Amino acid sequence: MExxxxxxxxxxxxxxxxxxxxxxxxxxxxMVIVSIFIxxxxxxxxxxxxxxxxxxxxxxxxxxxxxxxxxxxxxxRMLAYTFGFDSFNNxxxxxxxxxxxxxxxxxxxxxLGLINHEGIQVSYAGPHALTNADYSKADWxxxxxxATYFTSDVFYGLRAEPHFIISVRQSHNGRPWxxxxxxxxxxxxxxxxxxxxxxxxxxxxxxxAGEFQTKPSAETEDxxxxxxxxxxxxxxxxxxxxxxxxxxxxxxxxxxVHLKQGDWMMILQQDQKDAYAELHNTQRxxxxxxxxxxxxxxxxxLLLSRGxxxxxxxxxxxxxxxxxxxxxxSQQVIETGKLASIGELAAGIAHEINNPVAIMVEExxxxxxxLEEENPPLAQSDNxxxxxxxxxxxxxxxKRCKDITHKLLSFARKTDSRINEVSINDAxxxxxxxxxxxxxYSNIKINKHFQNNLxxxxxxxxxxxxxxxxxxxxxLDAMEKSGGEINVRSKRKEDLLVITLEDSGPGxxxxxxxxxxxxxxxxxxxxxxxxLGLSICYGIINKMGGRIDxxxxxxxxTIFTISLxxxxxxxxxxxxxxxxxxxxxxxxxxxDGRR
Amino acid sequence: MxxxxxxxxxxxxxxVDTMVKRLNKREVDIVPAYNGQEALEKLAxxxxxxxxxxxxxxxxxxxxxxxxxxxxxxxxxxVIMLTGHxxxxxxxxxxxKGAFDYLMKPCNADELVEKVQExxxxxxxxxxxxxxxxxxxxxLRKP
Numbered sequence: 001m002e003x004x005x006x007x008x009x010x011x012x013x014x015x016x017x018x019x020x021x022x023x024x025x026x027x028x029x030x031m032v033i034v035s036i037f038i039x040x041x042x043x044x045x046x047x048x049x050x051x052x053x054x055x056x057x058x059x060x061x062x063x064x065x066x067x068x069x070x071x072x073x074x075x076x077r078m079l080a081y082t083f084g085f086d087s088f089n090n091x092x093x094x095x096x097x098x099x100x101x102x103x104x105x106x107x108x109x110x111x112l113g114l115i116n117h118e119g120i121q122v123s124y125a126g127p128h129a130l131t132n133a134d135y136s137k138a139d140w141x142x143x144x145x146x147a148t149y150f151t152s153d154v155f156y157g158l159r160a161e162p163h164f165i166i167s168v169r170q171s172h173n174g175r176p177w178x179x180x181x182x183x184x185x186x187x188x189x190x191x192x193x194x195x196x197x198x199x200x201x202x203x204x205x206x207x208x209a210g211e212f213q214t215k216p217s218a219e220t221e222d223x224x225x226x227x228x229x230x231x232x233x234x235x236x237x238x239x240x241x242x243x244x245x246x247x248x249x250x251x252x253x254x255x256x257v258h259l260k261q262g263d264w265m266m267i268l269q270q271d272q273k274d275a276y277a278e279l280h281n282t283q284r285x286x287x288x289x290x291x292x293x294x295x296x297x298x299x300x301x302l303l304l305s306r307g308x309x310x311x312x313x314x315x316x317x318x319x320x321x322x323x324x325x326x327x328x329x330s331q332q333v334i335e336t337g338k339l340a341s342i343g344e345l346a347a348g349i350a351h352e353i354n355n356p357v358a359i360m361v362e363e364x365x366x367x368x369x370x371l372e373e374e375n376p377p378l379a380q381s382d383n384x385x386x387x388x389x390x391x392x393x394x395x396x397x398x399k400r401c402k403d404i405t406h407k408l409l410s411f412a413r414k415t416d417s418r419i420n421e422v423s424i425n426d427a428x429x430x431x432x433x434x435x436x437x438x439x440x441y442s443n444i445k446i447n448k449h450f451q452n453n454l455x456x457x458x459x460x461x462x463x464x465x466x467x468x469x470x471x472x473x474x475x476l477d478a479m480e481k482s483g484g485e486i487n488v489r490s491k492r493k494e495d496l497l498v499i500t501l502e503d504s505g506p507g508x509x510x511x512x513x514x515x516x517x518x519x520x521x522x523x524x525x526x527x528x529x530x531x532l533g534l535s536i537c538y539g540i541i542n543k544m545g546g547r548i549d550x551x552x553x554x555x556x557x558t559i560f561t562i563s564l565x566x567x568x569x570x571x572x573x574x575x576x577x578x579x580x581x582x583x584x585x586x587x588x589x590x591x592d593g594r595r
Numbered sequence: 596m597x598x599x600x601x602x603x604x605x606x607x608x609x610x611v612d613t614m615v616k617r618l619n620k621r622e623v624d625i626v627p628a629y630n631g632q633e634a635l636e637k638l639a640x641x642x643x644x645x646x647x648x649x650x651x652x653x654x655x656x657x658x659x660x661x662x663x664x665x666x667x668x669x670x671x672x673x674v675i676m677l678t679g680h681x682x683x684x685x686x687x688x689x690x691x692k693g694a695f696d697y698l699m700k701p702c703n704a705d706e707l708v709e710k711v712q713e714x715x716x717x718x719x720x721x722x723x724x725x726x727x728x729x730x731x732x733x734x735l736r737k738p
Contacts, residue, residue, distance in 0.1 A: 354679040355607050358701035362613040365704050369620050398701055
C-alpha cells in the first residue's frame, strides 16, 4: 500500500512531465514547421536566383564574345571589300594594313594573309614565314573557300600554337580568293578566362567535337562528357542551367550558351557548395537560432513548470492546512459555544443565588445587632462566643459566595471591553507592580524581560490586565510556600506580540494540562479557587484574536504564552488563533496549584 | 433625631424587611418600596425623603428606569444604587445617570449607613446653596 505522500509525489512528477511535454510541443512544433517552410522557400528562391545569375552572366559574355568576333570579322571584311586582290598581293600594302590593325587593336591580329583559289598563301604579313604556304588540304581552307565569311575553331596548324582564323572570300577575275587574319588566342582566351564567379566558378568554350576553344582549367571535367550532358538539352538561344555530380562526387552547376551559330558552346561551371555558400550560411544560422530557441524554450518550460508545481504544491499544502485549521476552528466554535452557554447559565445562577445570600448575610447581621441589645442572661451565656463565631462564619461564607457569583458574572460579561491602544509593556509593568508586594511576602522574585519599542495593540486594557493578573496570581499561588521566580517576557515575533509568564513552580500534571482552560476546573484547595480564572483568560484572549498556550513540566515550572496579533484593527473581533496546548509533562505528579 | 430619611427599594421582601430593621436601629428613618413604580409614587407623596437606596433588577420598573425618572422629577434626591449583578459597569452606568454612589449586594450595614450619611449631607448642602441663592435673589430684588 503506497503512502499518500508517495502517491502525491508521483502525481506531481506526472503533472510536471505533462506540463513540460505540453509546453515543448506547443512551442517547438510551430517553430519547426514555420522554420522548415521559410527555409524551403528561401532555398528554392536562392537556387533560382543563383541559376538566374549564372544565366545572366553567360548571356552577357556571349554578347561580349559575339561582339569581339563580329568586330574582327567586320575589320577584315571592310579591308577585303575596299581593296582588291592586287592590293593585298603587294607585300608592303598587306604589312601596312596589318600594322594599322595592330595599332587599332593592339596585338589581337597576329597576321594577315592573302590566299588564292588553290589554297596558296600568295601574300603574308606576320611573325611567321608563311608566304606561299599551302593550305589546300587544310580543313579550314576547304570551309573558308566555300563561305563568304568564316571563323575557324581553334587549332594548332603550321605554327604549332593555338589560334583561329577569320576569313572573308572575294573573287578576282572569276576566281575566288580569301583574305584571312589570325586572331591572337590569348586575347580571345582572356575574354573567357577572366570571367570568375565566386571562388570556384570559371568559363570555357568547346567546339562541336568537344575540343577546348579556350585554355582549359585544371578543374574542368571531361569536355566530351560535359558536351554530351549539355547536348541533352535542346539547344536554344537562351542559356541552359544543369546541376550534375562530377567525378569527385561534388555537385556542379553548369550554365551553357551557344556561340558562332551553334559551332561553339560557352560553359560556365561553379561548385554548388560555392554557389550556395550564402544559403548554407543562412541555413546554419537558422539552425543555430532554432537550437538556441529550443534550449531557451526547454529551459523556460522547466523553470515555469517548476515554479508552477511549487505554487500548486504550496497551495495544496495551504489547502490541507486550511482544512485542518477549519476543523480545529469548528471544534473551537463548539468550545466557545459551550463556554458561552456555561457563562449564561452561570450568570443566571449567580444572580439568583446572590439575592438569597444577601438576605442570609443581612439576617446574620440583624442577629448580631440584636445580640448587642440582649439582656444579661443571653449575654452571659456560655454559647455567646460560639454564636458570634457562627455569625462571623455566615459573613465569611456569604462573602465567599459573593466572590464566586461576582466571578461567574465576570465570566459571562466582561467588565470594560472598550478597545483602545494598549502598550503591552505598560500593562505588564502595572500587573507586576500590583503583584510585587504579595510576591515579596512569598519570597518570589519577579523578573522583567521586555523588548523595547513594541508596537501598541488594539485591545481592552482592563481585560488584558485581568488576564495577566490572573496568570501572575496563579503563579504566586503555586509558589506561595516554596518561593521561586517568575520571568515575565515580551517580544515581537513577526506579526505577533508574544508575552510569556514562566514560573519555577511545581508544574501541571499531564492528566490536567488539557483541562486547565475548562470552566470550573481547579486543582486549588477547596474554597481557594473557583475554576474560572483561566477560562476567562482563554475567552478574553480568543476574543482579541490571539491565542494562549501552556507548557509545563512537573517540578520544573509552567510557561504560559500569549500571542496577540499586532495589526488588529480597532474593535476587530478576529477569528481566534488555534489554541495549542503543548504539554511536556514528564510525570503524573498532580502537585500543581493552577486555577 | 434620625440620620436621614431614606427609601429602600428592592423586590426581595425579606431583604427589605431586615434592612429596614437594621437601618432603623442605626437611626435611619427608612421607608420600604418593592419596585420602581411604587418608589416613584411614595416619593411623590412624601417630600421629606432625602436618599433612595435602589436595587437594579426589579419587576414592573427596573432600577435604571426608576433612577432616570427620580432624577428628572426630584433632582435633589440622592440615589445609591444597590447592585446584585456584582459588576462595576452597572454601578458606573448608574452614576452616569446621576446616582450618588453604588454598593454591591450583599453589603455591610455600617458601610451602607456611611454612604447614606454622605448622600444626605450632599443633598442638604445642595438645598442650602439653593436657599442661599433664593435669599440673595430676594434681597437683591429691585423695589
